[in-house]
Amino acid sequence: MFSKSCEYGLRATIFIGQQSHLGTKVSLTTISEAIDSPQAFTAKILQQLTKNNIVNSIKGPHGGFFIETEAMKTLNLSAIVEVLDGDSIYTGCGLGLKQCNDKKPCPLHFKFVAIREELKNMLQNTTLLMLVNDMELDIFHLKT
């Protein structure tokens, strides 16, 4: 469904959000251990997320990654996915045709678009804050 980059990026963002909610910034090492991801690769992903203002970062001692609580209210998963995987998941044809639209549809088009839209809506309607709040229930996990 999503690329590895996107999977790690989503997990990392949720973890950063969770910790920021508790008032603490987190370092790359802490993140990659918390979400069980390859550290150097995760660094690259965090660079992209930082560049695209999904997360904030501060260099130097006591630096690290964080997200403002206010930003968590409006940040939805769709924004993260779009940064890391582009919008092909929202616009791409299920059968790989170059164009996907109602005018010249593939035989799976209408059935496929219905599900694609649900996925899109789910990602757009799910904010980081929702997931961070859910995480407080101690039911959900970010590794294995």
Add this chain to the structure above:
Amino acid sequence: MFSKSCEYGLRATIFIGQQSHLGTKVSLTTISEAIDSPQAFTAKILQQLTKNNIVNSIKGPHGGFFIETEAMKTLNLSAIVEVLDGDSIYTGCGLGLKQCNDKKPCPLHFKFVAIREELKNMLQNTTLLMLVNDMELDIFHLKT
């Protein structure tokens, strides 16, 4: 969503089904032109589909690929996807956790599984014959 192999495989199978419905076997060259796919790569995919009894093939002059009409009634898209992409699309965690289950869910689990199940149902409930019949409407396309 699906791999290139799976996209080409689905398109190829639909085309073979369509032509078989008209009573004609089709060659690799005909298929790859009809669905606009790389020929040699498509050959490899058709080998997999043949080995897994999704399509039939006959070597030699007047040979080619075909599917029995009876088989089209029971062959659903899910079977094709499973041969070419495995079942990770049905069982994999949206955030990339090694296990996906209700016992130790990721924060996206329940929302994600809901959509994953819809996709699964759609693929299981859509038979090749349905798509082949739809193709007769001249509304749907298998390339560009």
Add this chain to the structure above:
DNA sequence: ATAATAAAAGATATCATTGTCTTTTATGTT
């Protein structure tokens, strides 16, 4: 039998994704 046709099989090549390693830049502490 020979030649032609067409898929199967095997080997190899290309590319994007995934992943690592090293150097640089920014910031805080002593």
Add this chain to the structure above:
DNA sequence: AACATAAAAGACAATGATATCTTTTATTAT
């Protein structure tokens, strides 16, 4: 100012997916 910390940036490596090419096998037609 010197040092330590931590992210940013750039170069490089490994892997798997995608794609091609060649050889073999099966079948049909002459």
